[in-house]
Amino acid sequence: MATFALRRLIQAIPTFFGITLITFALIRLAPGDPLSLLVFGATDLTAEDYAALRRSYGLDQPIPVQYLSWLGRTLSGDFGQSFLYRRPVIQMIAASLPNTLQLSALALLVAVVVGVPLGVIAARYRGTFVDQLIRILSVAGHAIPPFWFGLLFILVLSVQFHLFPVGGMLTIGKGEWDIADRLAHLVGPVLTLSLVGIANYSRYMRTETLDILGQDFIRTAQAKGLRERTVLYVHALRNALLPIITALGGLLAFLISGSVVVEQVFAWPGMGRMTFEAARSKDYPIVMAVVVISSALLLVSYILRDVAYGVADPRVRRS
Amino acid sequence: MRLRLSVPLRRALVGLAIAAFVVSACAPAAVPPAAPSPAKAGQAAPAAPAAPAGPPTPGGRYIFGSFSDAKVLSPVLSTDVPSAEVWWRVYESLIKVDRNTGQPVPRLAEKFEFSPDGKGLIFTLRDGLTWSDGSAFSGDDFKFTAEAVMRSKKTVRKNIFQDIVGAREFGEGKADTISGIAVDGKTITVTLEKPFCPALTGIGGFGVIPKSVFGKYMDPRDPSKNLDDAPENTAPPLAMGVFKLKEWKPNDHITLERNDRFFGGKAFLDEWVFKIYPDATAVAAALKTGEIDAARVEPKDLEELKRVDSLNFFSFLAPGYTYLGWNQLRGGKEFFQSKEVRQALAYGLNMDQVIDKILFGEGKKMLAHTPPVSWAYDPEALNDYKYDPKKAQALLEQEGWTKGPDGIYQKGGQRLEFTLITNSGNRVRETLLQIAAEQYKQLGISVIPQTESFEALVDRLGKSKDPKYGDQGGHDYDAFILGWSLGDDPDAYSIWHSSQIQGGFNQVGYKNEVVDKALEDGRTNCAQADRKEAYKRFDRQLNEDQPYNFGFAPNTLLFVNKKFQGVDPGPFPNYYNGTLWNVEKWWIKQ
Numbered sequence: 001m002a003t004f005a006l007r008r009l010i011q012a013i014p015t016f017f018g019i020t021l022i023t024f025a026l027i028r029l030a031p032g033d034p035l036s037l038l039v040f041g042a043t044d045l046t047a048e049d050y051a052a053l054r055r056s057y058g059l060d061q062p063i064p065v066q067y068l069s070w071l072g073r074t075l076s077g078d079f080g081q082s083f084l085y086r087r088p089v090i091q092m093i094a095a096s097l098p099n100t101l102q103l104s105a106l107a108l109l110v111a112v113v114v115g116v117p118l119g120v121i122a123a124r125y126r127g128t129f130v131d132q133l134i135r136i137l138s139v140a141g142h143a144i145p146p147f148w149f150g151l152l153f154i155l156v157l158s159v160q161f162h163l164f165p166v167g168g169m170l171t172i173g174k175g176e177w178d179i180a181d182r183l184a185h186l187v188g189p190v191l192t193l194s195l196v197g198i199a200n201y202s203r204y205m206r207t208e209t210l211d212i213l214g215q216d217f218i219r220t221a222q223a224k225g226l227r228e229r230t231v232l233y234v235h236a237l238r239n240a241l242l243p244i245i246t247a248l249g250g251l252l253a254f255l256i257s258g259s260v261v262v263e264q265v266f267a268w269p270g271m272g273r274m275t276f277e278a279a280r281s282k283d284y285p286i287v288m289a290v291v292v293i294s295s296a297l298l299l300v301s302y303i304l305r306d307v308a309y310g311v312a313d314p315r316v317r318r319s
Numbered sequence: 320m321r322l323r324l325s326v327p328l329r330r331a332l333v334g335l336a337i338a339a340f341v342v343s344a345c346a347p348a349a350v351p352p353a354a355p356s357p358a359k360a361g362q363a364a365p366a367a368p369a370a371p372a373g374p375p376t377p378g379g380r381y382i383f384g385s386f387s388d389a390k391v392l393s394p395v396l397s398t399d400v401p402s403a404e405v406w407w408r409v410y411e412s413l414i415k416v417d418r419n420t421g422q423p424v425p426r427l428a429e430k431f432e433f434s435p436d437g438k439g440l441i442f443t444l445r446d447g448l449t450w451s452d453g454s455a456f457s458g459d460d461f462k463f464t465a466e467a468v469m470r471s472k473k474t475v476r477k478n479i480f481q482d483i484v485g486a487r488e489f490g491e492g493k494a495d496t497i498s499g500i501a502v503d504g505k506t507i508t509v510t511l512e513k514p515f516c517p518a519l520t521g522i523g524g525f526g527v528i529p530k531s532v533f534g535k536y537m538d539p540r541d542p543s544k545n546l547d548d549a550p551e552n553t554a555p556p557l558a559m560g561v562f563k564l565k566e567w568k569p570n571d572h573i574t575l576e577r578n579d580r581f582f583g584g585k586a587f588l589d590e591w592v593f594k595i596y597p598d599a600t601a602v603a604a605a606l607k608t609g610e611i612d613a614a615r616v617e618p619k620d621l622e623e624l625k626r627v628d629s630l631n632f633f634s635f636l637a638p639g640y641t642y643l644g645w646n647q648l649r650g651g652k653e654f655f656q657s658k659e660v661r662q663a664l665a666y667g668l669n670m671d672q673v674i675d676k677i678l679f680g681e682g683k684k685m686l687a688h689t690p691p692v693s694w695a696y697d698p699e700a701l702n703d704y705k706y707d708p709k710k711a712q713a714l715l716e717q718e719g720w721t722k723g724p725d726g727i728y729q730k731g732g733q734r735l736e737f738t739l740i741t742n743s744g745n746r747v748r749e750t751l752l753q754i755a756a757e758q759y760k761q762l763g764i765s766v767i768p769q770t771e772s773f774e775a776l777v778d779r780l781g782k783s784k785d786p787k788y789g790d791q792g793g794h795d796y797d798a799f800i801l802g803w804s805l806g807d808d809p810d811a812y813s814i815w816h817s818s819q820i821q822g823g824f825n826q827v828g829y830k831n832e833v834v835d836k837a838l839e840d841g842r843t844n845c846a847q848a849d850r851k852e853a854y855k856r857f858d859r860q861l862n863e864d865q866p867y868n869f870g871f872a873p874n875t876l877l878f879v880n881k882k883f884q885g886v887d888p889g890p891f892p893n894y895y896n897g898t899l900w901n902v903e904k905w906w907i908k909q
Contacts, residue, residue, distance in 0.1 A: 032774020036781060038398050039475045047822060049477055056472035056547075085569070086391045086473075087553050095569050159604050166605045168571055172382055172592050264597045269570035273597065277388075277570075282774070 005307050012299045019295045020074075020288070024067050027279070027287055034083045034282040035059060057083065070288065079289040084281055089289045092274060097256060099169060100263070100270035104255045106190045111197025116237075116244070118198070119205020123213065124232060134202060141199025150192045150265035157188070164188055167267030189266040193259055201244065208240035256297060375906035380590040381883065384602040384611035388570050388595045393552040394526030395467055395474050405593050408575050408899070410526035411559040411582075413442045413461065413507070414519070416807045418889030418897045420694040421638070422847075423520055427456070427559070427582070428507075431523055437514025437845040442523060444505040450529055451558040451578045458502030463530035463537075465522075466497055470537060470545045479521045484510045492542030516845040517810040524807070524892075529557045561903045562591050570595055587906035606630065606878055613879040613898075618679045619746075624878055631886070633877040634681055638690035638893045639804035641747065642870040643668075643739065643755060648820070648828030650787025652737055652797050655827075659714045660735075661865040665704040667711035667762040668755055674871050677750050681876060685869035687858035688811050692890045694847070695809035695854040701862045708762055715763070728763045736765035737797035740779075743770035748800045751870070755800075776801075780826050792820035793828055800870075807892050809854050812838045815861070829866035833857075882907050 035053055054060040058069065073080060079089040122134040157163045165171065165185050174181045212218060213236055221231045260272040267273075271290065278286035389402040394410055397403055413428040425431065428442035448456035465480045469490035480486050484499030499510040511518055532555075536546040546552065555564055561583070562575035573593040579585045594611055596602045603620040605611045607627055616624060625632055645655040645664065654660045670684045683691060686701045720728040720735060728735040739755060741748040749770060756766040771779075776799070785793035803814070813819050816838050817830035837857035841850050861869075877898060879886050885905045888898040 030774070031772065031778050036774075036777050046478070049475070052472060053475070081548065084390045085553070086393075086396060086548070087550070092569060154601075154604060159607050162608055166608055166610055167596055167601055168594065169568075170571075171610075172572060172574070172594060173380060173590075265601075267571075267596045267601055269568060269595075273570055 004310050005303070008303045008306050012303060016295060016299055020071070020292060021067065023291045024070065024284075024288060025063070027282070027284060028063050028066070030282075032282060033059065034284065038083070074288070074292060079292075080285040082278070082286050083283045084278075085283075089285045092286065093271070093289060093293070096269055096271050096274045099268060100272065101255060103186070103189055103193065103262075103268060103270060104259070106186060107193035108197065108255070110190055110194040111201055112244075114194070115198040115201025116205050116241070118202035119207075120209050120232065120237060120240075122202065122206040123209035126210065131206075134206075138199040138202050141195045144195065146192050146195060146259070147261045147265055149195060150188065150262060153188045153192065154265070167265075169269060189262050189268050192265070193262045204244060205240060208243060209236055212236045212239050256294060373908075375587050375884065375904075376909070377587045377906065378589055379587075379907040380592060381588055381613065381902075381905070382592040382594050382611045384594050384596055384605050384614035386596050386598050386602050389567075389573060389593065391552050392555050392564065394528060395464070395471055395476060395546065396552055398475055401593070404899075405573055405575070406526060406555070407560065408562045408591055408902070409555050409558045409560045409564060410528060412524045412526050413444075414523035415900070416520060416524065416891045418887075418891050418900045419692070421692070421807045421809075421891040422694050423523065427527070428523065431519070433516075433519060433845045437516060437843055438511045440509040440511070440519060440522060442507040442509075444507070445582060446505070448559075448582055449580050450531075451563045451580050452556075453580065454529075454531060454557075456527075456559060458505070458507040460530050461507055461527050462497065462500045462502055463534065464525065464527045465500060466539075467528065467533060467537060467546050468525075469497065470542060471547055472545060473547045476525075479518075479525060482511050482513065482515055482518065483522070484512055490542065492540070495539035514843040514845065516842055516850060517808040519845075520806075520808050527559065528555075529559075532557055561586050565590070581903060583903055586903035588902070591902070609880070612883065613877065616876050616878060618677070618681055618873075618876065621679055621681065621876060627878075629881055630878045631881050631883075633879065633886070633888050633898075634874045635888065635890050635897075636683055636690070636692050636872055637804070637875045638692055638806070638872075638890055639802060640685040640690075640870050640872040641751065641800065641802040642685070643751075643868040644799050644801065644827045645866065645868075646785075646794065646797055646799075646827050647866070648788035648791055648793025649785055649797055650793070651733075654730075654733070654735060655737075655798070657718060658864055659718045661868075662704070663711040663714040663762075664759070664764070665711075665865045665868050666707045666714070667764070668758050668868060669706040670704075670868075670871055671706065673751060673754055676754070677747050678871070678873055681874040682871045683874075685872050687862040687869060688815065689809050689854050689858050690805055690872065690890075693809050695851050697851065697855045697858070699855070700859060704865075711762055720763075722763050726763055727765045734765060735763065736767070738767040738769050739798045739800065740769045740771060740776065740796055741800035742773040742776045744773070747873075748802075751800055788828070791828070792822070792825075794826060799826075804893055809850070810838070810841055811857070812842060815857070815866075827866050829864070831860055831864060833860045882909070884908050 035050075035057065039050065039053065051060070058066060061069070070080075081087065082089055082092055085092060118134050118137075122131045125131050153164075154166055158166045164187055169182070169185050170176070170178070171181050171185075218231060218235060221235050256271060260276045262268065263270045263273040264276065275287060275290045277283075278290075385401050385404070387399070387401045389397075389405045390399055391397050391402055392406040392409060394406060397406060411427050413426060414423045414431055415426045416422060417424050423431065427444060427448060429445045430443040432441050433439070434441070444456075444458060450456055465483065465486065466489060468474050468476050468480050469486050471477075477490070480497075481490075483497060485494055485497045486499060488494040489497045501508045501510075509518075509522060532551050533546045533549060536544060536549050538544040554567065558564070558578045559582075561578060561581050563578045565574040565576040567573045572595060575591040575593075577586050577589055594605075596605060599617045599620065602611070602614045603616055603624060606614050606616070606624060609629065624630060643664070645661055646652065647655045649655060674680060674682045674684065684703070686698075686703060689696045691698070715728055715735070718730075720730045723729045723734065739752060741752050743749070752768045752770070756768045759766045779796055780794060780799070780801075783795035785795050787793065814824045815829065815834055816823075816825065817835050819825040820828050820830065834857055837853045837860070840853040841857070844850065844853065875890065875897075877888055883905050884907070885901060886898075887901060889900070891897050
């Protein structure tokens with residue numbers, strides 16, 4: 001088992017470097033560089049000053065050399081300084097990660113808590129009006145683009161009816177721990193972000209539950225004279241949930257990388273928005289740090305999943 | 320959506336970089352009256368604030384909405400408008416400029432003058448200046464700031480100080496102080512290597528940082544030491560301005576609190592907040608709900624916001640313009656070298672209609688370079704190039720162009736056709752691009768519209784080379800639409816002097832001796848009347864030559880909640896604090 005885990009880990013290393021190399025190359029080869037954006041309009045800057053600036057940011061080196069020196073620093077745990085914000089990248093991530101975690105964890109919770117029961121109910125009342133209604137909701141959840149839903153939410157509930165704030169995490173002047181204020185700010189982004197999840201899980205749960213309801217042990221349970229509710233929620237649900245739990249495994253990366261769209265629309269100061277801004281202004285150190293962290297987490301979660309499968313099913317270990 | 324504004328914002332760097340002014344000999348001896356004065360004609364919109372009633376009541380908070388976060392709160396390192404908007408509340412400069420005309424006015428220095436030869440600047444500090452912790456402010460802080468800039472490896476502000484005697488040597492470590500700055504009690508004397516009139520607002524208008532905080536990062540004898548990575552750059556512990564930093568939540572908000580030791584008397588407001596939204600639409604929505612008290616908005620949101628009862632609307636011409644540039648150093652498009660063709664391009668585009676359509680009337684047609692709000696502007700004898708397609712066609716025909724079978728002018732087998740580029744995502748420019756292509760086509764000029772990303776366009780403007788004229792500084796484009804956001808000083812050397820064709824911002828390859836001479840005079844003859852005369856020559860020549868279609872100057876559109884009393888904004892300094900020049904006198908009427 002240990003060798004299996006080790007093998008998967010070693011296999012992941014080239015993948016990881018491949019990801020960083022490709023990202024690094026892509027972002028550098030895109031038109032525009034951070035300096036020309038930074039100094040654009042500084043019309044009296046001399047050519048020497050410009051060259052000195054390039055040197056101070058290490059941008060005068062060939063791209064492969066830049067990659068290697070970036071890699072060296074990163075491996076020693078130094079993600080460098082943001083070009084634009086002139087502060088350590090790690091400090092910027094530390095400031096926005098909790099915000100994103102808060103948002104995505106809540107969205108995930110809402111998606112599961114709402115989506116799973118909806119799916120079970122749809123299965124239970126298969127073919128009825130209730131099933132149809134849930135189906136329509138779920139298709140709509142898939143079809144509505146989150147940015148559109150978010151903008152509509154703001155336009156109607158915030159601007160028209162003043163029920164929720166337009167954006168941000170806190171009202172200026174309210175305390176850090178004003179829970180009601182915090183919740184009011186969370187409603188829009190959490191709802192928008194969980195929409196697709198609700199749609200997904202309800203469809204998924206419906207299929208799984210129907211599958212299981214057709215199996216022998218359910219018939220046995222029913223034959224024993226157990227109540228319908230017990231059969232559904234104790235016997236069927238537990239088994240139907242297993243594949244969902246597996247699907248949750250890949251969500252680690254989602255949890256920390258955040259949603260660019262939702263964070264943009266609701267002015268949420270999280271990882272997604274920070275990364276988006278950084279990519280737009282060619283702030284390489286931030287973009288690279290986020291790529292490293294999220295790809296590492298994604299790879300680790302895959303390894304954990306494989307190892308878990310291996311534990312569960314010995315055949316996987318040998319393949 | 321934010322990219323839509325990023326060119327004006329980036330170009331506002333010009334404001335910071337070439338911000339400079341001149342004063343004839345002696346300066347006024349007091350700050351401008353702080354009480355709100357009646358808005359000037361054409362400046363304030365219908366809803367100008369009434370005179371405040373009753374005595375001001377202290378307290379309260381002002382929340383300004385922005386769609387871009389500040390980056391670094393340091394005059395030495397910041398390059399963007401949001402950063403400047405925040406740190407200008409924290410740091411102060413020796414002089415400032417009048418919000419309506421851009422003329423220099425006293426600030427930390429109560430007096431300032433230029434020596435007659437244009438090489439010496441003398442500032443006299445006010446009495447009793449102190450930082451927010453009670454420690455004394457002195458000329459040494461100013462000198463230290465200049466030294467910090469010269470030693471920084473990440474600043475883009477060296478050009479402001481490098482012409483001071485000994486500044487370059489200090490930067491390179493050949494000297495352990497800048498010999499051209501002498502501090503004697505309240506008097507600061509700055510000696511320049513050569514006369515340079517814009518230095519007054521450049522040097523005098525530079526934000527001064529505290530030596531007591533940043534001194535530890537520098538070593539006079541070691542040029543490798545600098546303050547580039549000092550954590551205080553993002554969290555200034557001391558303030559000279561109206562406010563001081565309280566907290567900064569990146570991408571969310573920055574809160575400043577009152578500095579009780581501000582030299583102009585402590586402010587009525589307790590806090591000044593800079594709140595960040597992802598784009599202009601969100602800012603407008605927050606204005607409507609009252610989540611923020613004030614913001615600058617885009618023309619498209621104007622009509623709706625004007626209907627919000629709680630808001631006052633201010634509109635004033637911004638120093639800058641959106642233009643169409645004709646590349647004279649372009650192989651195969653030599654027709655741009657013809658003045659008549661360029662004049663035809665000016666007559667053939669209905670700019671008043673463009674302003675109505677794109678800016679909803681909130682702007683002004685530009686006839687030359689100098690902003691109409693600047694003290695250096697003189698409209699006398701400027702041709703207004705009123706829309707006249709017949710005249711445009713007559714000019715072309717007079718030059719030997721004849722209409723071909725497709726309705727497009729041609730001459731010697733060459734069609735009058737060119738590609739016009741602008742950056743995608745900027746709605747104002749994209750609309751202008753469409754209108755220009757349509758109207759020029761009706762005239763008989765074929766325009767191929769093209770958009771590309773801002774980054775790609777910046778690269779193209781700065782780095783590309785025309786195959787034929789590349790050696791002379793020609794770039795790889797026919798014509799483009801961009802904007803300039805200009806500084807306080809009328810100096811436009813870096814944009815229009817012929818020496819700036821190679822590697823500079825004269826990206827249309829325009830060369831004219833009258834313009835060159837006028838720009839040189841404007842830098843060396845520092846008496847204000849002389850400079851005004853120089854820029855008049857300069858503007859007249861540009862107006863005649865039309866190296867750009869000078870397009871239009873947009874208005875700054877500002878909304879402020881009516882409860883704020885004493886708000887009296889103006890166009891200078893461009894963008895970042897023409898609104899807030901008297902913020903210490905603002906108060907909230909309940």
